[in-house]
Amino acid sequence: MRIVDVNEFYSPTGGGVRTYLERKMTILAEMGHELIVIAPGRADGVEERIGGGRIIWVKSPPLVFDGNYRLFFHEAPIHALLDDLDPDIVETSSPWRPGWIVGNWKGRAPKVFFAHNDNVAAYPMRWFERFAAPCDVDAAFSWYTRYMARFLEKFDAFVTNGPALAKRHSARGLTVHAAVPLGIERGFFSPDLRDEGLRRSLLAQLDLPEHGQLLLGLGRHHPEKRWPMVIDAVETAGQDLPVGMIMIGQGMHSGRLENRIAGSPHIKMFRPVYDRPRLARIMASCDALIHGSDTEPFGLVGLEAIASGLPLIAPDEGGLFELADPLHAETYRARDVYSAANAIRRLFAREPAILRAAARHAASRVRSDRDHVADLLACYTALIGGEPGLFRAA
Template sequence: MRIVDVNEFYSPTGGGVRTYCDRKMAILADMGHELIVVACGREDRVEERPGGGRIHYLKSPRMPFDKNYGLFWDRGAIHDVLDHYDPDVVENCSPWRPAWFVAEWQGRAIKSFFVHNDNVEAYAKRWLSGVASGERIERACAWYDRYQQRFLDRHDTVVTNGPAMTERLRRRGVRVDATMTLGIDRRHFSPELRNPRLRTALLAQCGLPADGHLLLGIGRHHPEKRWPVVIDAVQRAGAALPVGLVILGQGLDTRAIERRIGDSPHIRLFRPVYDRARLAEIMASVDGFIHGSDAEPFGLVGYEALASGAPMIVPDTGGMAEVADPLFAETYTGRDAHSCAAAIKRFFARDPALLRRAAGVAAARVRSDEDHAAELIAHYQSVIDRRLARAA
């Protein structure tokens, strides 16, 4: 099976969509399938991947507020690429121009809309949270759901990346045909990678001794990640506890986050770690993983942390809430720094050995991305078979 993913959210500089696509490409190649990602680039070029698959970059304008991402603008260029590759399946995940470009293409492939994010949750609710309830915001944004349904009606299948997204969309009357829960690359992550010397070194970077508490946050510096909530909470909890926080990431909000941290000696920003083995070692070595976004559709990085044996502190809604089990996690009211600070205090009042033991047991049950890929291929084959049966 050849799949072409017209993916406006794929960035060569990182992000969850890139991690997902790169790994899926390798898995599908091992299964005898081919994934070609059509991505926004600064120039037209094709990047072949070892073992199969490729990234086909189309020269595209940059997104105004985040130069790491681009915007597909040329319908003809997309259609030419799809004609060239003649896929069995076309995937798309952008609800804007690419959704219509794919819907209007006249090729033989089935068309799949893969929901990776929800703009109502990530943007409208974030922007308007101070003036209206979530229910009122959803009602006010019903026009967006009706807009989505118009192009979804022209796709053969609509899949989401997890139960949280499915529940959210169906509650608003948006079509979902299948929930294809994501998984992680389990080859890299393990509690056995815990390195006490690395933990001590990271605490020292935060100006704390070896008996201090070490939290890790990972993600883009973007408003939807709610880093100010996490930073404020750590600073509040730090008034009573020796808590250090390491944040791995970068993005359009880096300067604002630096200002938010100010002269706090116990919070450090570091660039993203792209070496998976090194990242896994860091995850396994911290005392806890902490996350701020309550709009996360799927907790990919949370599952990686859990597979590394890291207990966690996460919001009580969104994809990360699905990861959290009271045996190894504390939750807090999303967007509330006071609630998050209280969760940090509860977390470090618990027996650390029991927390880590519970997380270690859960680590063995984290879903793999190979399971996800196999289920997705089976779903696409069933859609193709139904189409063929109708045509017979």
């Protein structure tokens, strides 16, 4: 099967979409299939990938506020490439120009819109949360749902990267044909990587004793991650528990967060760790992952944490909520500092041996990226073969 992804979010400088697509490209090649990505670039060009697959760059203008990304504009070059490549499936995930460019293509291949995010939840709901309830913001931006519905009419299937997005889009009246949850490269993460010496060292850096509790806050420093709320919750729980948090990441709000934790002895910020084996050892050596984003589309960081044997503390909305099994997780009311602090208290009030055993069992059952690709292929095979019973609604 030849799959072509017209992807506006693929950047030569990295990012989650690039990581996902290049791993997907490798897995598909090993399974005897081919993934070709058409991406906007500084100039036209082709990059072959060792083992199979390629990136076809189409010269495109830069995104004004972020030079790492570019925007498609003209249909003709992309339609010509699709005609020449003659794919079996065409994917796109951008609701802007690519949604219309792919939708308007007249080739033989089924067209799939694969949603990785929810723009209404990620932006307007957060911007206006002080002034209106989420349902009211959703209603005010119903024009965006109608906009999506217009270009989705041109597609053969609408797929999401997991149940959280499927529920959000379905609740707005859009037809989601399948939710195909993501997976992780499991070989990097394991509870067996836990290093008690590293854990003691990290606790010491947080001015906490060996019997203290070590939380991990991992992810971009972006408003949608709600790090100030997480910091407030950790400090509130820390009033009666020996608990601290290491934060690993960077982003547009790193400076603000550094200022926020400057007076906190039990919270420290570290730069991103790009060495995955080292990151996996750090993750396995913490006591729980705490997360603040209620708009997380899927929550790969949560899956990596579970694979590392970590319990979760997550909001009751978003992608991580779907992963938060009560056997190894505590949830709290989204956006609520005191509810989050109480979730920290509840988790660490549990019997440690039982909690650790439940987390280790969960680690053995984590979904892999190969599982994701295999399920996606099964959906696409059914779609090509005209078997709607197999390609079922989410």
